[in-house]
Amino acid sequence: MDDALVIGGTRFIGRHLVTELLANGYDVTIFNRGNHDDPFAADDRVERVQGDRTDDDALAAAADEVDPDAVFDCVAYYPDDVRAATRIFADCEAYVYISSGAAYGREDIPKREGETPLAPCTRNQATDDEGDTYGNRKAEGDRAVFEAAEEGVDAMSLRPPIVYGPHDYTERLDFWIDRVNRFDRVVVPGDGTNIWHRVYVEDVASALRIVAERGDPGEAYNTGDRRLVTLEEMVELIADQLDTDVEIVHAGPRELEAGDIELEDYPLYRDYPHVMSTAKLADLGWESTPLEEAMGRAVEDHLESDRVGRENGPEREAEERVLGILETL
Structure with a gap:
């Protein structure tokens, strides 16, 4: 894979992801609304396409313009966002959705992919913006990834817990x-x-790249400090x-x-305690800082x-x- 499209890309996880991709030889395009300062404004290695990721036509136009090998979705907050993206980027070599450790619906120690149940998501939860239903929406986004993979899309999911590190606007x-x-x-x-459980932001960025390169379609991968x-x-x-x-x-x-x-x-x-197993991701060769x-x-x-x-x-x-x-x- 040579060409990457990052949906988001200028604030926190996306910012570190762009840096990670550039360091590993990718040609990178950022797709976002342009509402925040662009740390890569002076970097001619980074292309930009402006648009709203909730506008399916704008996202489809970006897909046609960039024709990316890998797509990294940093700002998919609703299940329909994931469904639209996996449809629009169905022919890409990898689509990686940033989910969350909050997607788990049971307090196992540790939480394991494929074993610990995901949170349910009602029709109302899938569209509201309440903090209490964030995990429900992320879980439904995971299920959208799994459904797309069953239809032949190379879609995968990464589940980080609390992310920390430079440029963390949550403070x-x-x-x-x-x-x-x-x-x-x-x-x-x-x-x-x-x-x-927490995870350093640069490790999330490297995990996203590694999952795109080595992950299996239809799989979710936990990430977190070792x-x-x-x-x-x-x-x-x-x-x-x-x-x-x-x-x-x-x-x-x-x-x-x-x-x-x-x-x-x-x-x-x-x-x-919120603890997630990261053995599955480690098996792909990922390491934490x-x-x-x-x-x-x-x-x-x-x-x-x-x-x-x-x-x-x-x-x-x-x-x-x-x-x-x-x-x-």
């Missing part, structure tokens, strides 16, 4: 980097042992990369009540950016009330 990890960078005492909700860390260990990892020391203060529901805070108010907190290296790049990017992520979690003033209560215990 979930930035909340924690900012806390560790500014304060000597950091409140960690619960006992600090909760686990939410070594998982608890929330407390993640905070310690951030501190190591900042070359600073922090005192981690655990706070349960009763202690957090002093600041009118709930456990779920903290980004990257999840009560029940060592955690220290990945977090080092994420911290460096945070320090060079204007992102703070503070709106993603409790205000520090509220945490100070919690810390004051804990000091009296």
Whole structure:
């Protein structure tokens, strides 16, 4: 495969994917609406086609203009988006849909492709934009991939959990980097042992390429950091990369009540462990970046950016009330 079309391509995962494809000799075209700054504006190796991916005619026109070997769908948020794309790009050598670990419908540890059931998706869930039904829509997108593959389309799916790293506009990890960078005492909700599988963004990009090149049509592949860390260990990892020391203060529901805070108010907190097996992807030759290296790049990017992520979690003033209560215990 030589020619790649990236639907999306300028913000986070897509941005890193374009870089990954260029580094591996692909000719790359970006298809999007052009609503965000283009980090590749000065790069003559990247072609651009402007259009709305929800406009089937525009997507079909892009397919005719580019005639790509591989298509990477970074912004398919609804099942009908996937159905349209797999129809329009049916003759491509690979179509890879970015699904999500949220597509799983049962809390297995770990969640495995083909074993752990996917979430159901009603007709209403398939078209709404509520955060609570994000996983349902992604699961239905997976099923659309499987159906297309049964009809002969070389369609595959990649399921990442929480993605972190440079240029992360969600600022979930930035909340924690900012806390560790500014304060000597950091409140960690619960006992600090909760686990939410995460994956470094450059590893998602390499996984997408590898699945396109080596994956099997009709298959889904989990991706995630090979070594998982608890929330407390993640905070310690951030501190190591900042070359600073922090005192981690655990706070349960009763202690957090002093600041009118709930456990779920903290980004990257999840009560029940979310762990995904990545053995299937590893069998294709994929490897994840060592955690220290990945977090080092994420911290460096945070320090060079204007992102703070503070709106993603409790205000520090509220945490100070919690810390004051804990000091009296």
